[in-house]
Amino acid sequence: MSQTIDRFALVTRHNPVIREVMPLSPLSVGNGEFAFTADLTGLQSFPESYEFPLGTQSQWGWHYSNASEAYTLDDLQLQYLDSHERKVGYPIDPKGQEEPFHWSRQNPHRLQLAQIGLRLFSSNQELIQIGDLRETEQMLDLWSGQLTSRFQVNGIPVKVQTCCHPTSDQLGVCVESPLLETGLLEITFRFPSPTMPSANWSETMHLNWAADDSHQTRLLLESSQSGAFTRTMDQDGYQVVVAWSGGEMIQESSHFFRLVPTRTNRRFEFVAGFAPIEQSLPLSSFQAIQKASKVHWEKYWMQGGAIELAESHDTRALELERRIVLSQYLTAIHCAGSLPPQETGLLYNSWFGKFHLEMHWWHAAHFALWGRTHLLQKSMGWYKEILPVAKQLAQSQGYKGARWPKMVGPDGVQSPSNVGTLLIWQQPHPLMFAELCYRSDPTQETLEYFRDIVMETAEFMASFAAWDDTKNRYVLGPPLIPAQESHKALQTVNPTYELEYWRHGLEIGLAWRKRLGLQTVPEWEHVMGNLSDLPVSGEVYLAHEKCPDTFTSFNKDHPSMLGALGILPGVKVDREVMRQTLQKVMTNWKWETAWGWDFPMAAMTAARLGEGGLAVDLLLLNATKNTYLPSGHNYQRPNLLAYLPGNGGLLAAVAMMACGWEGGPRLHAPGFPTDGTWTIRWEGLNAWL
Numbered sequence: 179m180s181q182t183i184d185r186f187a188l189v190t191r192h193n194p195v196i197r198e199v200m201p202l203s204p205l206s207v208g209n210g211e212f213a214f215t216a217d218l219t220g221l222q223s224f225p226e227s228y229e230f231p232l233g234t235q236s237q238w239g240w241h242y243s244n245a246s247e248a249y250t251l252d253d254l255q256l257q258y259l260d261s262h263e264r265k266v267g268y269p270i271d272p273k274g275q276e277e278p279f280h281w282s283r284q285n286p287h288r289l290q291l292a293q294i295g296l297r298l299f300s301s302n303q304e305l306i307q308i309g310d311l312r313e314t315e316q317m318l319d320l321w322s323g324q325l326t327s328r329f330q331v332n333g334i335p336v337k338v339q340t341c342c343h344p345t346s347d348q349l350g351v352c353v354e355s356p357l358l359e360t361g362l363l364e365i366t367f368r369f370p371s372p373t374m375p376s377a378n379w380s381e382t383m384h385l386n387w388a389a390d391d392s393h394q395t396r397l398l399l400e401s402s403q404s405g406a407f408t409r410t411m412d413q414d415g416y417q418v419v420v421a422w423s424g425g426e427m428i429q430e431s432s433h434f435f436r437l438v439p440t441r442t443n444r445r446f447e448f449v450a451g452f453a454p455i456e457q458s459l460p461l462s463s464f465q466a467i468q469k470a471s472k473v474h475w476e477k478y479w480m481q482g483g484a485i486e487l488a489e490s491h492d493t494r495a496l497e498l499e500r501r502i503v504l505s506q507y508l509t510a511i512h513c514a515g516s517l518p519p520q521e522t523g524l525l526y527n528s529w530f531g532k533f534h535l536e537m538h539w540w541h542a543a544h545f546a547l548w549g550r551t552h553l554l555q556k557s558m559g560w561y562k563e564i565l566p567v568a569k570q571l572a573q574s575q576g577y578k579g580a581r582w583p584k585m586v587g588p589d590g591v592q593s594p595s596n597v598g599t600l601l602i603w604q605q606p607h608p609l610m611f612a613e614l615c616y617r618s619d620p621t622q623e624t625l626e627y628f629r630d631i632v633m634e635t636a637e638f639m640a641s642f643a644a645w646d647d648t649k650n651r652y653v654l655g656p657p658l659i660p661a662q663e664s665h666k667a668l669q670t671v672n673p674t675y676e677l678e679y680w681r682h683g684l685e686i687g688l689a690w691r692k693r694l695g696l697q698t699v700p701e702w703e704h705v706m707g708n709l710s711d712l713p714v715s716g717e718v719y720l721a722h723e724k725c726p727d728t729f730t731s732f733n734k735d736h737p738s739m740l741g742a743l744g745i746l747p748g749v750k751v752d753r754e755v756m757r758q759t760l761q762k763v764m765t766n767w768k769w770e771t772a773w774g775w776d777f778p779m780a781a782m783t784a785a786r787l788g789e790g791g792l793a794v795d796l797l798l799l800n801a802t803k804n805t806y807l808p809s810g811h812n813y814q815r816p817n818l819l820a821y822l823p824g825n826g827g828l829l830a831a832v833a834m835m836a837c838g839w840e841g842g843p844r845l846h847a848p849g850f851p852t853d854g855t856w857t858i859r860w861e862g863l864n865a866w867l
Contacts, residue, residue: 183486183859189320189479191488192503194808196316199308201229202819203809205318206525207325207340207471208511210556212236212347212452213524214294217308218316220327220338221351221365223295224308230819231384231526232293236347237515238416238454239289240531240588241372245413248285249278254594259657259668262644266575266657269594279594280377286587288520288531290370290385291409291452292418294349296338297364297436298331298357306331320507321479322472331357342511343467344474346459348451350467358439358446365437365448367418369395372411379529380817395433402426407435408455415455422448478510483548483862485836490856494798502832504810505825506548512822513541514553517560517588523822532587536604536661539745540775540823540830543614547833549862551618554611561608561631564590572638579637582608600659600667602642603676603738606683608635613686613867616693625694636687639680640705651710654680655722661738662721672710673722678742678750681709685749712742712750718759729762734771737763737780744782747841747867757787764792769801774812774824777804778831782866785835785849786842793835793849794856797828830866837863 194205199218206215214234217224222232242248255275256267272279298306313335316327325340336355343350357363370385373392393411400406405427407418420427423446425439439446447464462470485502487495512523518538522528538557545554561582567590568580575581583592584601592599612628643652653672659665660673684706691698713723719739721728728739739759743751760783769776777796784793798804804824805813812824835849836858842848842865847858 183484183861185479185484186321188484188486188488188499189503192500193320194318194504194810196808197314199224199227200808201227202813203807203811204228204230204232205316205325205809206508206511207318207323207342207349208524209342209344209347209474210511210514210553211238211516212342213511214340214342214349215525216325216327216340217295218311218314218327219296219329219336220316220325220340221295222293223297223366225293225295225385227308229816231290233385233524233526234291234293234349234452235288235524235526235531236291236452237517237524239291239452240286241289241411241414242285243281243287243373243412249281251282251591251594253278254282261657264576268599268657269592270596270599272594276377283585283593283595284374284377284530286589287372287374288527288587289372289416290526291416292407292450293368293370293385294351294450295366295368296336296353297366298336299362300332301360301362320503321475322468323475324468324471331362336363339468341468341471343462344470346451346462347453348449348459348462348467350449350462350464350471351447352464352468353439353446354444356444358444359441361438361441363439363446365422365439365446367407367420367435367437367450369393369407369409369433372414374530379527382530383526383528383817390432393433397427397429397435399427404461410455417453417455417457417459419451419453419459419461420448421461422446481862482550483833483864484860485832485863486859487856489859492794492851492855494794495856498794498798498832501806501810501828504806505829508810508825509541509544509822509829510553513826514545514556516556518542518557519822521822522818522820525820528818529585532585532593534585534598534604535582535607536584536601537775537823538604539607539610540826542826543610544826544829544833546614546618547830547837547864547866549864551615555615558608558611558615558628558631560588560590565630565634567591569634572641577638578641579639580631580634581605581638581642582635597659597663600657601661601663602654602658603661603679605635605639605642606679606686608632609683609686610867612690617864625690628690629694632687632690636684636699636702639683639687640699640702643680643705643709646710649710650708652705652708653710660722661741662732662736664732664735665721665725669724670722671724672713674712674719674739675741675745677709677712678746678748681706681750682746709750712752714752714755717755718762719755729766733766734768736773736776737767740780740783743786744779744784747839748786753787756783757789760784760787760789760792769799770803772801772803774803774814774821775827777801777824778827781831781849782834785831786839788843788848790835790849790851791853793831794851797831833863834866836860837865839866
């Protein structure tokens, strides 16, 4: 059902407004390829006042430390695990090879490109601290993508406008204040070290201001109003091109520069563009960036889907609507680029800035449901690029097809890990993505674009399943670690979610062969039709068939068995067994150990079971890892301050609950309560599978 929604009112009533320092809620501007995160001044002036690293990151900005002495996976000794009468090698044990093991985990790592801030002075030339600011108010205008910050310094007003070009990695800034006329306001450019000083990613999430000799910054002034910083480190580098409206760029130290505006105007503008070192980057003006940002974001909000909940009687409705609107903004700037995103997007480095392919579904599948499939497809070219790497990985382990890794950088090379290398639930994701893109654009061109990805992905899946002669069935594992990562690789057989996803993925692969006019593959059909039944005990689904204590000893981390019905259509699922499983999860699960995407996953299961009230309760469950900050980010823990899979999962769940799913009840908003407490208005959504 389509409803007419005042989209401007819907979006702008949730514009974040910050009036005090919120260490967990800095705000960002970005475009999917580049993002800049600001403090209360609209720039990165007081980073020490924030728990969040105030960063500037891009999809292209990566670094290999000590590249001349780099390691490859061939330098690692593999540990060979028993797998159905043969041994398969995995890079899982760092003992005796700590240096190459940890180097391979850390490299490449994503760069923090710069920190750009204000330097403010009192009339007696003392540096102003953030506590000295008064009348502070900052608003992120979602409709235009512009961040406007206002504050006073000793009673003198300052206004800062910050925006990002929608198609170029350029930051536009305009500062207005009488302080400019008295020389009491400067712009600073600082460049952190690219080095990773620890093997523990959580110890490297903040910008590194040590190791000055590990990188070089060179300033080339092109005119009195423009210049370029050339950044080099090992064999990598990038450039920051800057243009300003009048002033002088002064080098303070090796990696610290001051841009001192002329004292002739109360308005000062500058643009900073970021690019690989060999790339030409013509800069736009601030006004051009501001206009382009406004046009882009208005188009973004007017196209695609919308959900309005404000007329609901449930007092939680406006908060859920806020989370929905802000999650659309955040996933657009952090999850809609040419690479799969890291779990913290373009904010700061988690797991050294690498992305986790099992999370890509949670980051990006929702785009297809919200009528923005083109944003999902932007990252699919990367799968095509690394297909040879994925095929080599499968071949090295004795499998056919392509095995998609778990934790990777742009090169597609898997990172050694005693957990990540044994996960398999990322494997069917490209099949799901291809199917979503085809349903959005059911053309021969789409079929050909995804052809090799689909065929090689399904080929590995059929090859990975092992025949069990004793029970005449195909089994998954051992070795494998399921989505619920608390299980040991050699003791895990037939995890519920992975079994159903394997069946669903092979079904997609066979459907694509038919669409392409290709003959069927009997092996794929045989595997799909003879996969093990989903493991049940006591009328509930188990984590895997050798885990009878699923709801006692293993009632933590992800309740991934729920994903077999919710994320997936659940062809092999007994709905009453799943209903009892969901009830068991609700009463027995340690939700403090769950993750941000577990709540929408469980809500999707509840929706398919006709439990709309429970679905909403799950989306709004009072749990630390289901916290949505004033910025809209999904908080997890002190070293994981933002978690984009939670935002993306929320969008997938609410779209499904509002628009429905194939084969579901023909009701308006079938996944929401039907008792009259909720009024759901939606438009531009697509039904889930």
